[in-house]
Structures are given as structure tokens and as C-alpha cells.
Amino acid sequence: xxxxxxxxxxxxxxxxxxxxxxxxxxxxxxxxxxxxxxxxxxxxxxxxxxxxxxxxxxxxxxxxxxxxxxxxxxxxxxxxxxxxxxxxxxxxxxxxxxxxxxxxxxxxxxxxxxxxxxxxxxxxxxxxxxxxxxxxxxxxxxxxxxxxxxxxxxxxxxxxxxxxxxxxxxxxxxxxxxxxxxxxxxxxxxxxxxxxxxxxxxxxxxxxxxxxxxxxxxxxxxxxxxxxxxxxxxxxxxxxxxxxxxxxxxxxxxxxxxxxxxxxxxxxxxxxxxxxxxxxxxxxxxxxxxxxxxxxxxxxxxxxxxxxxxxxxxxxxxxxxxxxxxxxxxxxxxxxxxxxxxxxxxxxxxxxxxxxxxxxxxxxxxxxxxxxxxxxxxxxxxxxxxxxxxxxxxxxxxxxxxxxxxxxxxxxxxxxxxxxxxxxxxxxxxxxxxxxxxxxxxxxxxxxxxxxxxxxxxxxxxx
Ligand code: 4AD
Ligand code: MG
Numbered sequence: 161x162x163x164x165x166x167x168x169x170x171x172x173x174x175x176x177x178x179x180x181x182x183x184x185x186x187x188x189x190x191x192x193x194x195x196x197x198x199x200x201x202x203x204x205x206x207x208x209x210x211x212x213x214x215x216x217x218x219x220x221x222x223x224x225x226x227x228x229x230x231x232x233x234x235x236x237x238x239x240x241x242x243x244x245x246x247x248x249x250x251x252x253x254x255x256x257x258x259x260x261x262x263x264x265x266x267x268x269x270x271x272x273x274x275x276x277x278x279x280x281x282x283x284x285x286x287x288x289x290x291x292x293x294x295x296x297x298x299x300x301x302x303x304x305x306x307x308x309x310x311x312x313x314x315x316x317x318x319x320x321x322x323x324x325x326x327x328x329x330x331x332x333x334x335x336x337x338x339x340x341x342x343x344x345x346x347x348x349x350x351x352x353x354x355x356x357x358x359x360x361x362x363x364x365x366x367x368x369x370x371x372x373x374x375x376x377x378x379x380x381x382x383x384x385x386x387x388x389x390x391x392x393x394x395x396x397x398x399x400x401x402x403x404x405x406x407x408x409x410x411x412x413x414x415x416x417x418x419x420x421x422x423x424x425x426x427x428x429x430x431x432x433x434x435x436x437x438x439x440x441x442x443x444x445x446x447x448x449x450x451x452x453x454x455x456x457x458x459x460x461x462x463x464x465x466x467x468x469x470x471x472x473x474x475x476x477x478x479x480x481x482x483x484x485x486x487x488x489x490x491x492x493x494x495x496x497x498x499x500x501x502x503x504x505x506x507x508x509x510x511x512x513x514x515x516x517x518x519x520x521x522x523x524x525x526x527x528x529x530x531x532x533x534x535x536x537x538x539x540x541x542x543x544x545x546x547x548x549x550x551x552x553x554x555x556x557x558x559x560x561x562x563x564x565x566x567x568x569x570x571x572x573x574x575x576x577x578x579x580x581x582x583x584x585x586x587x588x589x590x591x592x593x594x595x596x597x598x599x600x601x602x603x604x605x606x607x608x609x610x611x612x613x614x615x616x617x618x619x620x621x622x623x
Contacts, residue, residue: 161236172248175241181209184288185231185262186492187271188224198256200235202288206294206440209310210242210250211235223258228239230262230288262287283614283623291449294441295611299436299599305433306595309385309426315409319375320369320385325361326574328371330522330567333393335402339524365390370524370593371577373410373554377588378580384409393620397596398607399496399545402597403616410590416526416552419589420512422463422549423539424465426593427510433459434602442602449606456542459601462592465510468550470533473513480506493520497540499545511540523563524577525551528585538590544601550591553574557581617620 164179190196194215199208213224227233234257234292242250264270268282279286286292310317312605323337339358340346344417346353369385378384393400409422433441435457446454466475473526477488482505486495493514503511516525516536523528525534539548554560560581564571571578599611609615616623 165204165532166202166207166209166241167252169204169209169239169248169251170247172205172241174239175223175249178238178254179236181211181235181249183233185227185233187229188227189262190225196220196227198224198227198233198235198253200233201288201293202293203293203296206290206297206444207247210244210247210251211237211253211256213253213256217253219256219257219258220411224256226261228264228267229271230267232259233257233260234259251296275595276607280609280615281487287613289303290444292610294438294444294504295603296603296613297384297441298438299611300443301351301434301437302430302595302598302602305430305437306386306593308433309429310409315382315384316380316590318369318373318375318385320366320372320387320408321365322366322388323359324366324372325363326365326371326577327364328368328522328524330569331367331391331393332366333391335390335392337363337365340607341389349370360514361452367391368406370410370590370592373408373590374588376582377412377590378586380408381413396618398609399494399597399600399616401608401612401615404612405595406592406609407595408590408592410588412586412588414552414589415587416514416589419466419534419552419591420514420537423512423537423550423591424510427539427548427598430455430598435461438456443607445603450543451602453602459543460510461579465511465512465539465604466507467514469514469515470513470517470536471515473511476502476506490519491517496545499540500543503540503545505544507553510542513538513540518563521551523567523569524553526554527528527559527563535589538559539591541601543604544597547597547601548591548593550589552587552589555581555585555587557585 161178161180164181168174169179169181183200186199186201187207188198189194198213200210201208213234236254236255237253253475269285287296327334346356367389373383373385386404388402389406392564393417399540442454474488474490483499484497514537515533518534520535521536525536527534535552537550538546541547594609596608600608605611
């Protein structure tokens with residue numbers, strides 16, 4: 161007898177095979193004819209397989225007739241072509257073995273639809289629902305696609321450290337890593353004495369693997385990092401997590417336009433892989449979560465992104481006559497509402513904004529000849545807003561040093577980063593894609609807390 165997944169057993173060509181299936185009961189329905197229908201899911205696909213359990217089975221009265229949602233079972237039987245509509249096959253059970261019961265009086269996942277807020281309190285059970293199963297499969301597909309894309313393009317996968325001493329984004333949003341006793345922190349001249357701490361100095365969880373990726377790009381050409389990053393920003397929005405996953409390619413001898421071209425090809429590849437590899441899950445998101453999401457993805461894959469300078473974007477926004485909560489003015493960062501207007505309402509397609517004011521962007525971005533702007537780029541998509549942030553990097557030592565002074569950064573801390581400009585410096589570029597924002601865009605899920613298995617946000621690190 162062959163072990164088979166539900167996904168395999170649902171294929172028409174499985175008919176006629178005998179199979180062993182293992183999973184969880186979604187529903188049980190008893191027929192007047194004296195047998196029962198069991199719907200089984202094992203996570204291999206959105207759809208369930210229907211199992212027919214006849215009254216003649218030895219444990220029919222004692223066990224099968226007591227099965228309910230959440231019980232775990234092994235089914236042995238024959239896969240048959242199904243006469244019922246909407247399914248190619250069904251399984252005629254020869255044996256039903258129960259592994260674990262799930263008391264219907266207390267099992268929280270009942271057949272009715274639960275709110276996503278409620279399901280967040282059940283992060284240990286929500287993967288058993290249709291929505292969260294589909295999200296897990298799509299997230300996996302995107303992760304695989306990310307590696308496939310970069311590997312096929314001969315990028316090296318580099319592992320950036322999670323514990324670091326440098327604040328890449330200079331935004332002061334880092335979590336501290338320490339073994340000091342917080343109840344009695346050692347002091348030296350009324351400041352914390354970090355020489356007594358584990359690393360002999362202040363250390364943090366990384367906000368980005370970029371600086372380390374630059375080291376490898378400046379030796380090996382094209383590299384990428386893909387790992388968890390952490391930001392202690394106290395923002396309770398549907399787009400922010402305190403722990404999220406970021407993929408960061410970094411390329412030597414790439415200028416900003418090369419960077420934009422790569423980002424656009426990369427996103428299109430991920431989206432088209434999801435369309436071709438997760439059709440059933442995408443049908444579900446299109447029908448149940450965000451009507452039109454399939455068409456949006458297909459159009460995005462088939463058309464060019466808009467490319468617009470920050471200055472032009474400010475003009476578009478000013479001329480729009482739209483009412484914004486935050487005013488638009490050159491020199492101010494664009495707010496989520498502005499980004500959503502540009503990409504969702506005005507252009508109705510992804511937009512790459514570039515050449516931002518130097519005052520609102522980190523020290524590492526290359527200063528343009530106008531002296532006022534830097535070679536930054538943000539990719540915005542409808543609904544979500546910013547999904548990618550990147551730039552061409554400043555490769556000139558003197559300009560970099562000036563920028564660090566401007567932003568009150570200590571060059572001592574970044575001595576190795578400056579060395580990259582001191583020895584064999586090259587033009588180079590890179591960007592960071594927030595994995596969860598990508599999953600949000602693809603699935604149409606409204607809240608970022610629902611596209612990561614275990615969300616970490618201000619006030620909550622459960623599970
Ligand atoms: O724009 P960000 O801050 O760029 C960087 O960190 C660069 N060092 C990347 C690089 O050039 N290598 O972040 C990049 C992306 C954002 O566009 C967004 O998609 C995501 O990371 N992101 C977040 N996602 C979830 N929660 C948060 N708090 C996020 N902050 C950024
Ligand atoms: Mg950004």
C-alpha cells in the first residue's frame with residue numbers, strides 16, 4: 161500500500177490505486193444509507209479528499225461515527241473516480257484508524273468562519289484553516305522562487321549575522337542584545353559599562369543584512385541575503401512587524417537603473433511563479449479574500465512598472481487635488497497614503513520612485529550631482545505601498561565620510577565599511593524586499609500579522 165498525500169489522491173490518475181492517507185478530519189456527514197462521508201485534509205492542498213466509510217467497518221459505531229473536526233486519522237482504502245460534482249476522486253475506506261480525538265465541545269475551530277483577529281489568538285491552530293494553510297503554501301512558494309531566481313542568475317547566498325553592532329538604517333530602531341542583569345546594570349561614570357557585557361560593547365538585533373552583503377558583493381560580485389530582521393519601531397499598523405524576513409541582493413558594478421531593472425524582473429518572477437505553482441490557493445484568495453487579486457497579479461507580470469523621480473511624484477501629488485492627512489512638500493518623506501494614491505489610484509500599477517532628498521535617506525545612498533538628492537529607489541505596489549527599498553551605494557570615501565558627519569554617525573563603528581571605499585571601491589547597488597509585504601500583495605491579506613506564522617508586534621510575542 162502506497163502512502164499518498166491528499167493532493168496526490170485528488171488527481172484523476174490516482175483512481176484505481178490503493179492508498180494510505182494521513183491527516184485531519186474537516187467534517188463528517190452521516191448518510192441515511194448507513195455510511196459516513198469524511199473530509200480529510202493534510203495540508204498538501206487547499207482541497208480535501210472525501211472518504212466513504214461504510215457501516216461494515218469494524219470501528220464504525222464505536223469510533224467513526226464520533227469523528228469530528230480536528231481528529232487525526234490514517235485511512236487505508238481504494239481511490240476511485242468520483243461520481244460527485246467538483247471532485248475527480250474519492251476514497252473507499254477499508255480501514256480508519258484514529259490517532260487523536262478533538263473534543264467538539266472545546267475544539268476552537270468550528271465550521272463557521274472565524275475572524276482573523278480571533279485566529280491570531282490561536283496561532284497554534286490557525287494553520288489548520290483554509291486561509292492559513294493557503295498562506296503557508298504561498299509563502300513557501302515565494303521563498304523557493306526567491307532562491308531559484310537568484311541562484312539561476314548566479315548570485316551567491318550569503319548569511320548575514322543576526323547580532324550586530326551597527327545600525328544600517330540609522331533610524332535608532334534596534335533591539336538591544338545583552339546578558340547584563342537589568343535589575344543592576346553595571347555603571348561607569350553614570351553610563352552603562354558595556355565592557356562587562358557579553359560582547360564587550362553594545363550589541364543589537366540586525367535591521368538589515370545590507371552592510372555585510374556589501375562586503376561580499378565587493379569581493380564576489382553578485383550576492384543576496386535572506387533572513388529575519390528586527391525593528392523596534394512602535395508602529396501598530398497593518399504593514400509593520402517587529403520581526404520580519406527580508407531578501408537583500410547586492411551587486412558590484414550595478415548602477416541605479418540596473419538595480420531597478422533587477423527589482424522589476426525579480427518581482428515579476430515571484431508573482432508568476434505563484435500564479436503557476438499555487439493556482440488552487442490563488443483561486444481561493446481571489447474568491448474569498450480579495451476579489452480581483454488574480455487579475456492584478458497577471459497585469460503586473462505582463463506590464464512595465466512606472467518609473468518616476470521623487471520630485472515628479474511630489475508634483476503629481478500636488479496637482480492631484482486629492483485630500484491627504486499629511487501635506488505633500490518636497491523634502492518630506494512620502495506617507496503611506498501618498499504611496500497608495502500614486503500606485504493604487506493614479507497609475508494603477510507598480511511604481512518605482514527614485515532620487516529622494518538626501519536629508520530623508522540613510523547615509524549609505526549615493527549622492528547625485530545636484531547635491532540635494534540621493535540614488536534611492538522604492539518600489540510601491542497597489543494596496544500595500546512600499547514593498548522594496550534600495551539604492552545605489554555611495555562608493556566615494558570622502559562623500560561617505562561627509563554623509564556620516566551629517567547624520568552624526570561614528571566613523572569608528574563603521575571603519576570596515578569605510579575600508580570598502582578605501583580599497584578597490586566600485587559602484588554598487590542593492591535592495592531589500594520585505595517578504596511579508598510580498599505575501600500580502602500576492603494574497604490580498606489586509607493585515608501583515610496574518611502572513612507570518614508567529615507575528616511579533618508591540619505588546620505581543622506569544623507562541
Ligand atoms: O526600506 P528598508 O528599510 O530598506 C533597508 O533596510 C535596506 N537596507 C535594504 C537594502 O537596500 N538592502 O526595508 C526594506 C523593505 C521595505 O521596503 C519593506 O518591504 C520591508 O523591508 N520592511 C518591513 N516589513 C515589515 N515590517 C517592518 N517593520 C518593515 N520595515 C521594512
Ligand atoms: Mg524603506
